[in-house]
Each structure stands twice: as structure tokens, then as C-alpha cells.
Amino acid sequence: EYENIHKLRRLGGLPGHPDIGTPGIVANTGSLGMGGSKAKGMVLANQLDGRQGQVYMLAGDGELQEGQFWESLLSAANRKLDQITVIVDHNKIQSDTWIKDVSDLGDLESKFKSYGWHFQRCNGNSLESLEKAINVAKTIKGKPQVILADTVKGCGVSFMESTSIPEGEVFYKYHSGAPSPEQYESATKELINKADALLKEVGMQPLNITMVEREVVVAPKGKVQKLIAAYEKALLEVGSRRTNLVVQDADLMIDCGLLSFKNSYPQRFFECGIAEQDMISQAGALALKGKLPVSHSFACFLAPRANEQIYNNASEKSKCIYVGSLAGLLPAGPGHSHQSVRDISALRGMPGLLMLEPCCEKEVAMVLDYAVDTNPNSTYIRLVSIPYEIPFVLPSDYGLKEGEGICLTEGHDAVIFAYGPVMVSEAYKAAKI
Numbered sequence: 001e002y003e004n005i006h007k008l009r010r011l012g013g014l015p016g017h018p019d020i021g022t023p024g025i026v027a028n029t030g031s032l033g034m035g036g037s038k039a040k041g042m043v044l045a046n047q048l049d050g051r052q053g054q055v056y057m058l059a060g061d062g063e064l065q066e067g068q069f070w071e072s073l074l075s076a077a078n079r080k081l082d083q084i085t086v087i088v089d090h091n092k093i094q095s096d097t098w099i100k101d102v103s104d105l106g107d108l109e110s111k112f113k114s115y116g117w118h119f120q121r122c123n124g125n126s127l128e129s130l131e132k133a134i135n136v137a138k139t140i141k142g143k144p145q146v147i148l149a150d151t152v153k154g155c156g157v158s159f160m161e162s163t164s165i166p167e168g169e170v171f172y173k174y175h176s177g178a179p180s181p182e183q184y185e186s187a188t189k190e191l192i193n194k195a196d197a198l199l200k201e202v203g204m205q206p207l208n209i210t211m212v213e214r215e216v217v218v219a220p221k222g223k224v225q226k227l228i229a230a231y232e233k234a235l236l237e238v239g240s241r242r243t244n245l246v247v248q249d250a251d252l253m254i255d256c257g258l259l260s261f262k263n264s265y266p267q268r269f270f271e272c273g274i275a276e277q278d279m280i281s282q283a284g285a286l287a288l289k290g291k292l293p294v295s296h297s298f299a300c301f302l303a304p305r306a307n308e309q310i311y312n313n314a315s316e317k318s319k320c321i322y323v324g325s326l327a328g329l330l331p332a333g334p335g336h337s338h339q340s341v342r343d344i345s346a347l348r349g350m351p352g353l354l355m356l357e358p359c360c361e362k363e364v365a366m367v368l369d370y371a372v373d374t375n376p377n378s379t380y381i382r383l384v385s386i387p388y389e390i391p392f393v394l395p396s397d398y399g400l401k402e403g404e405g406i407c408l409t410e411g412h413d414a415v416i417f418a419y420g421p422v423m424v425s426e427a428y429k430a431a432k433i
Helices: 002-007 035-048 067-078 108-114 127-139 181-201 227-241 259-264 276-288 299-305 307-315 342-348 361-374 420-432
Strands: 055-060 084-090 118-123 145-150 245-249 269-271 292-298 321-325 354-356 379-382
Touching: 035 055, 035 067, 035 084, 084 127, 108 118, 108 145, 118 127, 127 145, 227 245, 227 259, 227 361, 245 259, 245 276, 276 292, 276 299, 276 307, 292 299, 299 307, 299 321, 299 342, 307 342, 342 354, 342 379, 354 361, 361 379
Parallel strands: 055 084, 084 145, 118 145, 245 269, 245 292, 292 321, 321 379, 354 379
Antiparallel strands: none
16 A cells, blocks of 8 residues: 555555545545544444543544534533544644635633643644643543644755745645655655654665656646636726625645636725635625625535525525536546545435536636626536637627527537536547547
């Protein structure tokens, strides 16, 4: 299995997020906030089976913005589940930016203690400090424990360490973004040199390095189009003429193409953090007060996690626009935990909700304009995030009309109805064959 480390986020290798298909992984993740609840379930199962054992749960500090995390704390304390130890990786950065600039976590010690949990703090980048904290947690009876492990993101690589970010820089580059080959080699060299120096101090041999040939990723050829870039441009244009339009984000402003709007209209941009349900209920209230909210997240989080909130907005007959990025069968980097085709079925039963997916860059602006200016009801827009080769060209006089399509190829044997860049492109290629 270790060989798969060289195939991270590749078919047949390690998935982008922990998955029980990998030996040693006991629960899936990708969606945040669920760990505390799963830890409780495992402890309760152990109790029913008469088994002992400690359950350790690791949480990111950005993850603490999810409501389910805090819900899980209550009954754990009420049931005196001292078998649970939660370790919070407190590096002060979430996917896009600094936590304090999104939803400041405040006095975490007071919060955890008020929930009835034993609290302690340690240096999470020191194995010695972390070991001491875990040993203390083992002595606590009648209370679950939380260890707030203060860490430096990117610790050990000088140019990746969060403490070395220049003053005023908004985004941390090495959370969801992959380093370049040059950065990777530089970081690896720095880590190896540091390890070898420590080994030399204690009279041990240097690391034995094995080189593995890097897999060549073939980029798509032909007329590659990027729908997120087209969406960013279209959203900025719509925002310039619709002053009641407001934009919400769930800690994915770069991935969802929101930077241009944020920089141009900061008063109408609301960063909601890792809290989709909260974001969508805010959107409903904004709509009731005459604003046109456009809410963004990955499709895999937006459609299922905030499903009840989207339904509640629909019941109020207010107009909202929801945009789910990374939709479809081919979401690329994050892996299968973030693949979303179930967003279609999850939202198809929403009263009055129109679902649209543009098939190319040209259609992106049309879809957004239709949602903003033409559709009187709410709209869900699915966006494929990966660059894709588009082999067809829409006619110059093409326009978006509900209930009407367009014929891209001629023939007599069959009819294929398709939508979106992937399905339309593949159907087009099939027709040519």
C-alpha cells in the first residue's frame, strides 16, 4: 500500500481524502464536521460489546465552523464518554485564508470547558509535547478530552510555513493548491537535509533515499475551455449592472471564481466559511429583504448538506441562485469524496427550482444571465471545474430558451440529448464516430 503514496489522487492510488478502502482508515471524510459524531458511535458500539479502548479524532480548526462538530460535543459530555480524545490541528488557516478573517473561533478554551470537556493545549509540531498531552488525557475520568494542538502550517519547509507569509498576503498557497515540480524538489531537499542533520547528531546514518519516476500527466489537447474562469468574468459583469446582487462563499472563493467580484464589490461579498447550512439560510433572508443572493460551494457540499435550507427558501417563494462547482463525474484533484452527480437527484424535488448546466464558456454567461434576469424563480447552476476539450461550436445566433435545445450534428439513426461540457462533448464525438 505504501507504494500508492506516489499515486496520490491518481486512479488506482490513494484517494484525495481518507477513505476506508485504504488499510488503516476507519471512516471516510471529505465533508467536514462529522468526526465527533463518528467517534461517539464507535465508543457506544464498544460499550454495547463490552470492549475497552480509546477513540482519537483529529479535527482541523477551520472544521470547527461546521455546526455538527459542536452538536457532537454535548451528548459526549452528558454521557461522560472519557474514551474520546479530540485533537484540534490549530494552524489558524482554512482552505482559502486565515480563520480570524472568516469566522474567528474566539476563546476555544472557555468554549470547550463550557461544553463539559477537559481542555489542554500543546505544541502540535512537537512530538514530545503532543505525547505529554495525550498521556494527560488518558488520566482524565468522566469527561471527554480535547487537545488544542497549536501548529504551523507547512512546518519544516521554510517557504511553506504559514508564519513566513508576508504581511498583508491574503491567501495561503499550499492547502488545496499543489506545489510546482521546482517547489516540490526544493521542499523535499530541505526536509531531507534537516532529517540528515538530526540523524548525524545522534550518530545515525543519513536517510536512504529511493527515487521514483514521476507519472506524466497528459494535458488535454485541442479547444480546451475553462468554465470557472468564464463564470468569474460573467459574475463580475452581472454584478456591475445589478446592484442588489450579493455573493456568498463557503471558503472556496478561488475554486469558485469569486475573486474578481470580491475585489470589485467587497461590500456585497460575504465569506460564510465552512458552514453551508448557515450560508443558505442567510441567503433566504437576504432574498426576503429584496436582495438577489448568489451562493457558492462545491456541488457535493451545497446540494446535500444545505438541502433542508434550500427547501425552506423554496417554501418562502423567494428568489435565490445556488452555484455548485466541481460537479460531475470528473472533478479531478480532490478525489471521489468530492465527486458529485447526486446533487441532481438531491435538488430535483425542490419546488420551483430550475437546474442548469452550461456546456461551454459561451453558455456560462447565458446561463447566469438567464438565472438573474429571466427566471422569476430560484436557479441551481452546476459548473464543471476542470478544463475540458470542447470539440463543438455553438451557432452565432444561439440563445437560451427553456424547453428548447439545439442540434449540433445531423443524422438519421438516433437522437442523443445531453448537457454540460463533458456529456455534450462526448455525445458529439460519438455522433461523429
